[in-house]
Structure formats: C-alpha cells, structure tokens
Amino acid sequence: MARRPTIIDVANCAGVSKSTVSLVLKESPLVREETRAQVRQAMNELGYVYNRAAANLRSTNAGLIGLVINDLRNPFFTEFATSAQMALSGRGYATVVANTDEDPGLQAQVVGSMIEHGISALVISPTYGAEEDTFGPLARAGIPVLQVLRQVDPSERFPFASLDYARGGRLAAEHLLNLGARRIAFAGGVEGRPITLERMAGYLDVMRERGQEPLLLAGRSSRAFGRDTAVALSEDRPEVDAVICFNDLVGLGMLSGFLSVGRRVGRDIRIVGFDDIEECIMAYPPLSSVRCDIAGFGRGTAATLLDWLEEGRRPPPESRAPVSLVARASSLGA
Structure with missing residues (x-):
C-alpha cells in the first residue's frame, strides 16, 4: 500500500515551508493568495487529505x-x-x-x-x-x-544572518591609527572560534596593510578578563597604546583595569569596544564602540523569519547587516 502524502510532502512540492502549508490549511489570512493557490495545487497533485480532527488537537501551539x-x-x-x-x-x-x-x-x-x-x-x-x-x-x-x-x-x-563584523574591526583599527596610535592590540574572544576570527578579521587586514604587527590577546569575553588584561598590559606591554575589544564587556572591564593602575583612558591608552550596548554611553569615560544596531537587527530577523513562514520567501544562505563606529572619550580623549 502506497504511503499517504504528508504535510511535508506538500511543502516540498509547493516549494514552501511546512508552516506555510499549515497556515493555508487553517485558512489563515496571513498567507498571500498566490501562495495559497500554489499550496492547494500541490495538495491536489499529491492527493493530500487534511485530517482536521487531528489538526485541532495540535492547534493550541499554532x-x-x-x-x-x-x-x-x-x-x-x-x-x-x-x-x-x-x-x-x-x-x-x-x-x-x-x-x-x-x-x-x-x-x-x-x-x-x-x-x-x-x-x-x-x-x-x-x-x-x-x-x-x-x-x-x-x-x-x-x-x-x-x-x-x-x-x-x-x-x-x-540560512544565516549576522552583522558585518569584519567591517567593524576595520573601522576601529583605522580610527585608532588616525588618532596616532602606534601599537594596537585586539583583546578577547575564545581563540580559534569563528566568531572571534570574524571580529578580528578587519583589524588584522588593516595591520597588514599598514605594515604593523598584530597583538592578539585571546580570552573570555567578560569584564573580568578585560580588567585583568588591562593590568597585565600596563605591567608587561606598556608600549601598547590602543586596544580593540572583542565586545563591550571586555572594554568596560578595561576601563576599570586601567583606572586601577593610574592609566588615563583616552589619553595614555585608547579603547574601542564592539556592539555599542547601552552601558557604553553611561560608563566613565564613555566607551567608543562598533555600533551593531542590535535592536534593528532583532526586528529585521523577525520580519525575515515571518516572510519565510507566511509567504514562503526563503532568505538567502547568508546576509550581513551594516555596522558603524561611534567614537567617544575612551578613544578621543577628554
């Protein structure tokens, strides 16, 4: 006896998601008429029969x-x-x-x-x-x-959606070099992880283009790591005069670490964070950061997912949202 077609078979035949087929079966107004007709045609071709009684048992999670x-x-x-x-x-x-x-x-x-x-x-x-x-x-x-x-x-x-981290690292490195920094380190990020490599990629490109030696300080992306690394840099690598941080938590930790050893952030040492979380503007001194507009990215992610779910518009395999640099006192000085 041949296998009865399933909702997944209908979705594959129509070129939409299983959830889109489900919305059509429930007569949801969220689905475009063109998509609705496409799904119904696939159902007819496959001989799919909707078991409404069974579906009603599952409807509480629609x-x-x-x-x-x-x-x-x-x-x-x-x-x-x-x-x-x-x-x-x-x-x-x-x-x-x-x-x-x-x-x-x-x-x-x-x-x-x-x-x-x-x-x-x-x-x-x-x-x-x-x-x-x-x-x-x-x-x-x-x-x-x-x-x-x-x-x-x-x-x-x-599909994968993210931010243009490589561009962010480049913006931060060029910003610090244009301010006169001579020895720039990159601090934070677990060594070898793809996200770490992405965030430091632009920095490494700029260092290579300018003929400068990079300094990579891998570690947990936390305030504690930032604070401890600031103290260690002051003792062991006093020639470092600027740091790009894997994220703002590392940068905020560095603010307190350098303060504890008497180094003036923005003058003796320049710092740029990454993400531009709300706390950056409230810190002292305010932390420069690569702004990712994470709230906008969240809203965009929701819209992309619902276009896929409701309309069958599958997103591209990879997409990147733009970033920008917000310069504050931690790199600009008082």
Whole structure:
C-alpha cells in the first residue's frame, strides 16, 4: 500500500515551508493568495487529505516561535532577543525563549522540547559543539530555522544572518591609527572560534596593510578578563597604546583595569569596544564602540523569519547587516 502524502510532502512540492502549508490549511489570512493557490495545487497533485480532527488537537501551539540564545546574560544578546520577541508579538505570534548558557547539551534539549511542543519556526544564536544533536532534529522537523549572529551549521539547510563584523574591526583599527596610535592590540574572544576570527578579521587586514604587527590577546569575553588584561598590559606591554575589544564587556572591564593602575583612558591608552550596548554611553569615560544596531537587527530577523513562514520567501544562505563606529572619550580623549 502506497504511503499517504504528508504535510511535508506538500511543502516540498509547493516549494514552501511546512508552516506555510499549515497556515493555508487553517485558512489563515496571513498567507498571500498566490501562495495559497500554489499550496492547494500541490495538495491536489499529491492527493493530500487534511485530517482536521487531528489538526485541532495540535492547534493550541499554532503561531508559536522558538528563540534560542547562547548567552542571555550578555546585554547584546538580551537586546536582540527582546527586540525580536516584541516584533514577533506585534505580528500576533507567541515566543518561547531559552538561554543555553553556551551548553550544547542543554541547547539540544531545549530545541528538542520546542519541536515536541509544536513551534512553527525557530531563531537560534547557537553555541559551539555537538552541532548535529541540535540541527539534525531541526532538519527532520521541516520547520523554518534561521541561524543568527553565529553560524555553526555551514550548510544551506539553515540560512544565516549576522552583522558585518569584519567591517567593524576595520573601522576601529583605522580610527585608532588616525588618532596616532602606534601599537594596537585586539583583546578577547575564545581563540580559534569563528566568531572571534570574524571580529578580528578587519583589524588584522588593516595591520597588514599598514605594515604593523598584530597583538592578539585571546580570552573570555567578560569584564573580568578585560580588567585583568588591562593590568597585565600596563605591567608587561606598556608600549601598547590602543586596544580593540572583542565586545563591550571586555572594554568596560578595561576601563576599570586601567583606572586601577593610574592609566588615563583616552589619553595614555585608547579603547574601542564592539556592539555599542547601552552601558557604553553611561560608563566613565564613555566607551567608543562598533555600533551593531542590535535592536534593528532583532526586528529585521523577525520580519525575515515571518516572510519565510507566511509567504514562503526563503532568505538567502547568508546576509550581513551594516555596522558603524561611534567614537567617544575612551578613544578621543577628554
């Protein structure tokens, strides 16, 4: 006996997501008429029969979006998650948010639970390690999945959206050199991780172009690392007169570290952070930073996901949002 066609078969035939087919079956007004006709044609071709009674048992989870974040303690990721959730809510979707705390086992667990509870789509800023434990079930689930800010599955199964980190590193390095910096270090980021390589890429390019030797100081992207590294630089590498930080947390830690040893930030040492979280403007001195407009990126991520979910417009395999440099007293001086 031939296998009965499934909703996934219909989605593949129509060239849309499983969730889009589901919306058509529920007669949702969110789907364009052109897409609706495309799905119905696929259903007719395959002989698909909608089991409304079974679907009603699952309807309590319709319109539920998963949002999985690697580190919600970091204000950068908190702002992204909040902005994306609010944008999804504005379009009538409920969001279930999970923090994985950089634990791949926990990530696989929460993603599996979200799939079981019937999410319609997923946005994930993933942690590193055991990638197939998370992305294998997602591929089999057949729902739209968008990787953001970090890419751990390089296949085209899961489109990737992020920011132009390489451009940000270049802007920071050129800014410091134009101010007269002679020895610039890059501080923070776990050595060898793709996100670390992305954020330092522009800095390395500028150093090479200017014939200068880079100085890479890998480590946890935290205030504590920034503070300790500032003290160590002052003692061991006093010739360093500027630092580009992997993120603003490292930069904020450096502000206090250099202050503790009597070095004047903005004069004796210039610092540029990365992300431009809200705390940058409130620090003393205010921290220069590569601005990523993470709130705008969160809203854009929500719009991209819903275009895919509702209209079947799959995003490109990779996209990058622009960044800019916000110069403040930590690099400009008083």
